[in-house]
Amino acid sequence: MQNTIIEKLSILADSAKYDVSCSSSGGKRKNEGKGLGNAEGMGICHSYTEDGRCVSLLKILLTNFCIFDCAYCVSRKSNDVKRVGFTVQEVVDLTINFYRRNYIEGLFLSSGxxxxxxxxxxxxxxxxxxxxxxxxxxxxxxxxxxxxASEELIKExxxxxxxxxxxxxxxxELSLQTLAxxxxYQEILTPMGNIKDQLVLVKEEKKLFKSTPSFAPAGQSTQLIVGATPESDRQILALSSxxxxxxxxxxxxxxxxxPVVTDSRLPIISTPPIIRENRLYQADWLMRLYGFDAKELLDEQNPNLDLQIDPKLAWALRNRxxxxxxxxxxxYEMIVRVPGIGLKSAKKIVAARRFAYxxxxxxxxxxxxxxxxKYFITCGGRSLETREWDEEAIRRRILFGEKGDRNGLWGSQLDLFQQAS
Structure with missing residues (x-):
């Protein structure tokens, strides 16, 4: 019996949910004339934009048939799941119909x-x-x-x-060989390189000819799985860098x-490493926007990110x-490294102090x-703290507040945190 579109959509949308690399687009594709849709200035994902809007996209696999047997993948060929696939026209029709009903703002399409x-x-x-x-x-x-995939198809x-x-x-590479x-890596890095080369080429051509057709104007991204293999956060951030x-x-x-499939090569865990994932995103943010190097955030003595405090605070405490x-x-480059001061606040500080102390x-x-x-700055030579706090005391006071510090609640609260982690 032929699968209905609804059945296919249910299976292939569920299979696609493990890919998190759908982001704000950064694209500015204008709708000129009477075309359908507009991606100008909008993020397209199940996420929140800077102004608080929640945006959405149709996120599906073209098919969950796959010739590969990756240990961690729900679509692996040895997994006993129902196999379905869309036709090209079915995906086109779904996208257009969903867009016209205002269900989505775009399409995220992957495939087995x-x-x-x-x-x-x-x-x-x-x-x-x-x-x-x-x-x-x-x-x-x-x-x-x-x-x-071939370079010609990537360009297309x-x-x-x-x-x-x-x-x-x-x-x-070792983990990839073990689980997939x-x-x-060569088959993964080669298309990455092709995309990068084409992006650079188009950028240079646009300087000479404004009519040069765009190529992936929102750039490229990637995803890696954390916690399925023994690599440290230091190794992961070095790779990302x-x-x-x-x-x-x-x-x-x-x-x-x-853990969506059972395999002897995979670790046995009860819950996904959500806190670790969050810390990696914070560290990634520091590398991309705050000028930190991966080697500053982690070293041989500290190969993993601190799960209790964010990476910026951890760096500041290690570099008193x-x-x-x-x-x-x-x-400015040092102000943004102060815990409690973000990019916008740092820019405001630099601008404001031109006119007044x-x-x-x-x-x-x-x-x-x-x-x-307050533990890391002075203002007009004055500190708000009358005593010198050591690293552990600052950590304790920031995590649990000054009342927690005075009342000796640090130990019990830390035990609760570690149990939750």
Missing amino acids: IFKDSDYTMERLVRIAKKLRLEHNFNGYIHLKTIPG AGKYADRLSVNIELPS PEKN GLYKNFELKRVYYSGYV HVFPLEINTAD LSWENLKQIGVVIKRA
Whole structure:
């Protein structure tokens, strides 16, 4: 009996939920004339934009048939699940119908690999092409690039997709060989390199010819699984740093390992490593926007991120010799490293002190989190703290407040935290 569209949608949408690399697009595809949709200035994902809007997309697999047997994947060929697949036209129709009903703002399309990489990639490209050319669809499209796909197909995909992504899957070649023996880093990094080269080429051509067609204007991203293999956070951040530098990725996404299949090669866990995943995102943010290097955040003595406190605070506590900073004279690059001071607040501080000497009240009005920053800065040579606190005391007071410190609640609260982790 032939599967209905609803049955396919239920299965293939559920299978796609483990891929977290769907992000705000960053694309500005305008709707000129009477086309359908508009991706200008909007993030397209199940997430919240800076102004608080929740945006959505149709996130599905083209098929859950797959020739690979990756240990961690719900679509692995040895897994006993119902196999279905959309036709090219079915995905096009679903996207258009969902968009017209205002259910979605774009399409995130991935796929299991059936027959071979090029055969699968060609169908993903055909879907994006039909949406753009036959339906004049200007909404956001994110295509998952299939490892091993040809350079020609990747170039074709970039003509119609706003963002391309190639999942690196695991933090090391050894882990990939162990859990996904049919895959290798070369087949993953080669398309990443092709996308990067094409992005650079188009950028240079646009300087000469404004009419140069766009290529994946929202760039490329990737995803790796955290917790399925023994790599430390230091190894993971070193890999991410290299990917940002060598392939100019927009984002690296970290997915806490979820045990969806049983395999002796996989660890036995009761809950996904959500706190660890969150700390990696925070560290990633520091590398991309705050000027931190991966080697500053973690070293041989500290190979894993502290689960109790965020990476910025952990760095500040390990580097007490750098502080306190005088907020009225410190460089912007150092101000953003102060716990409790974000990018916007740092810019406001630098702008405001050109006209007046800043006080603690001024910093509070600017938006500085005083209860964190007060241990690391002075204002006009004055500190809010009358005594010198050691690293453990600062950690304790920031985590549980000054009342918790005075009343001796640190031990019991820490025990509760560790149990929850």
